Amino acid sequence: MTEVPEDVVDEAERLTRLARRVGDDEEAAAYRERRDDLLAEHDFEVRVREEDDSDTLVCYPEEWLEDGTVRVERIEDTDRAAERSLSRGGEAEEWETVEEHNRAIVESVRETYGESEAANARAFADFMGNHYSRRMETATRAELREFRAEYYPRNVWPTDEQEAALERSLRAVFEIAGERYPA
Incomplete structure (x- = not known):
């Protein structure tokens, strides 16, 4: 099973944050495209889960998808997904x-x-x-x-x-x- 390296998730988070804070739609789209391409190199997909009090970047294996929808029956190990909060504490630093x-x-x-x-x-x-x-x-x-x-x-x-x-x-x-x- 393919895992996504931690440094790839870090870069995906950085690119997502940049896309969210730039004022230009084309520039934001370019950051998201770079992020998506980076994760695709590892056979991973990405989405931002938006909730009332927080947004979370979710990186997960593309094999979990069918026609663009995550199929629960395809998930063998949920630990293969990586999640990062985009709302608070974006860096896991002391x-x-x-x-x-x-x-x-x-x-x-x-x-x-x-x-x-x-x-x-x-x-x-x-x-x-x-x-x-x-x-x-x-x-x-x-x-x-x-x-x-x-x-x-x-x-x-x-x-x-x-x-x-x-x-x-x-x-x-x-x-x-x-x-x-x-x-």
């Missing part, structure tokens, strides 16, 4: 690893942009690390909106200069991490 990574991004923001931007990046690092246990650059559009609308005004107590630099600060985080800004 908090310390996430914090170390985010701290390095904050320091790069400080060196490149200055103190106000670094203070905002630090606040964003705290938000992503403590609420989602994830690296800052994995934030979705919805998580950025939550940070701006809820976390920032209630928890940061920014100076006027810091508040004026918020959008620039968030864009700097993604730029330094080498990821596209999802807004």
